[in-house]
Amino acid sequence: MSGLLNVSSNPHIRSHDTTSRIMLLVVLALLPASVFGVYHFGINALVTILVSVTSCVLTEYVYEKLMHRNITVGDFSAAVTGLLLALNLPATVPWWIPVIGGVFAILVVKQLFGGIGQNFMNPALGARCFLLISFAGRMTDFTYDGISGATPLTALKMGEPVNLMDMFLGNKTGSIGEVSVLAVLIGAVILLLAGVIDLRIPGTYLLSFLFFILVFGGHGADPEYLLGQLFGGGLMLGAFFMATDYVTTPITKHxxxxxxxxxxxxxxxxxxxxNSAAGVSYAIIFGNLLVPLIEKMTLPRAFGKGGKKA
Structure with a gap:
C-alpha cells in the first residue's frame, strides 16, 4: 500500500527540495555544536554521537528490511534523529544508553506510527524523555574535567551567580550539544540562510519564554537571570532544531x-x-501533542464558506 500514488486535482506545487537535501543541511547546521561538544568533553562525546547515529540508522534499516518496506535510510532522517539524540545526552552516559534511545526513537516513535512524516512527536526528544524517566541518575550526571557539578540552570534555580560568557561560549557542563550557545546559533544561521526554517516558531518561542520569566520568574528584569535562562538548558538547541521539526509542528502560519x-x-x-531546572524537552513533547488541535483552530477558512447568507 505504501507504494501507491495519490491522485489529486490541480494545482500542484512542486519544490526542488528533497528530504535528503533538507536532512543533510540539518546535519551541516548541527556540526558546530557537535564538533564543540567533542572538543569540550573529549572522546566520550564522540563515541556517544557515533553510537547514537549508528543505532538509529541500523534500527531503521533492519525494521524496514524485516517488514519488506522501502529502505529509507538514504534520506538521512534517521541520522539526524541519532545526532539530535546524542546532542541531548551527557557525555558520561555508557554506550548502551544511546543504543536504547536510538531503538526507541526509530522503532517506537517513528516506524510503528508509519515512518517519516507520520510520527506524532519528535523522535529524538521522545527518546530523551524516555531515557530521563528510565535512567534518571545517568541522564543527569553532568561531569566536566572529571568534576561532577550542577548545571548553570540548577545554580540559577538555587539563587547562585552564573558566568554568562562561559554559558555563551560553552565553558560549562551540560549535554553534549547544549553547552555552547554560540555553536548552536551558528548552526541556526545556516538553517535560516538555507531557507530550511524561519524565525516564526523559534522567535515566538524565545520571546514568550522571556516574557513568562520576566513576569513570573521572581527576579524581575535582572539581565543576568534572564540571559542565564536564555542561554541554559538546551533552550537554543530546542528552539531552532527541534521545535521546528516539519512533521511535528503546525502547517498554518498562525x-x-x-x-x-x-x-x-x-x-x-x-x-x-x-522540580527540574530545564523543561525544554517536555515542553516540546507536550506541544507536539497539541499540534492537531492547534491546526484545527487556526486552519484558514475556505473561500466562499462561512460568510453571511443573504
Missing part, C-alpha cells in the same frame, strides 16, 4: 505562532515551578 507561544509558556512553567 498555528506556528500559537505553537511557539505554548512552548515558551510551558518551558517557563517547568523551569519556574517544576
Amino acid at each position: 498555528g506556528q505562532l500559537v505553537y511557539g507561544c505554548i512552548l515558551g509558556i510551558l518551558t517557563g512553567i517547568f523551569r519556574v515551578y517544576g
Whole structure:
C-alpha cells in the first residue's frame, strides 16, 4: 500500500527540495555544536554521537528490511534523529544508553506510527524523555574535567551567580550539544540562510519564554537571570532544531505562532515551578501533542464558506 500514488486535482506545487537535501543541511547546521561538544568533553562525546547515529540508522534499516518496506535510510532522517539524540545526552552516559534511545526513537516513535512524516512527536526528544524517566541518575550526571557539578540552570534555580560568557561560549557542563550557545546559533544561521526554517516558531518561542520569566520568574528584569535562562538548558538547541521539526509542528502560519507561544509558556512553567531546572524537552513533547488541535483552530477558512447568507 505504501507504494501507491495519490491522485489529486490541480494545482500542484512542486519544490526542488528533497528530504535528503533538507536532512543533510540539518546535519551541516548541527556540526558546530557537535564538533564543540567533542572538543569540550573529549572522546566520550564522540563515541556517544557515533553510537547514537549508528543505532538509529541500523534500527531503521533492519525494521524496514524485516517488514519488506522501502529502505529509507538514504534520506538521512534517521541520522539526524541519532545526532539530535546524542546532542541531548551527557557525555558520561555508557554506550548502551544511546543504543536504547536510538531503538526507541526509530522503532517506537517513528516506524510503528508509519515512518517519516507520520510520527506524532519528535523522535529524538521522545527518546530523551524516555531515557530521563528510565535512567534518571545517568541522564543527569553532568561531569566536566572529571568534576561532577550542577548545571548553570540548577545554580540559577538555587539563587547562585552564573558566568554568562562561559554559558555563551560553552565553558560549562551540560549535554553534549547544549553547552555552547554560540555553536548552536551558528548552526541556526545556516538553517535560516538555507531557507530550511524561519524565525516564526523559534522567535515566538524565545520571546514568550522571556516574557513568562520576566513576569513570573521572581527576579524581575535582572539581565543576568534572564540571559542565564536564555542561554541554559538546551533552550537554543530546542528552539531552532527541534521545535521546528516539519512533521511535528503546525502547517498554518498562525498555528506556528500559537505553537511557539505554548512552548515558551510551558518551558517557563517547568523551569519556574517544576522540580527540574530545564523543561525544554517536555515542553516540546507536550506541544507536539497539541499540534492537531492547534491546526484545527487556526486552519484558514475556505473561500466562499462561512460568510453571511443573504
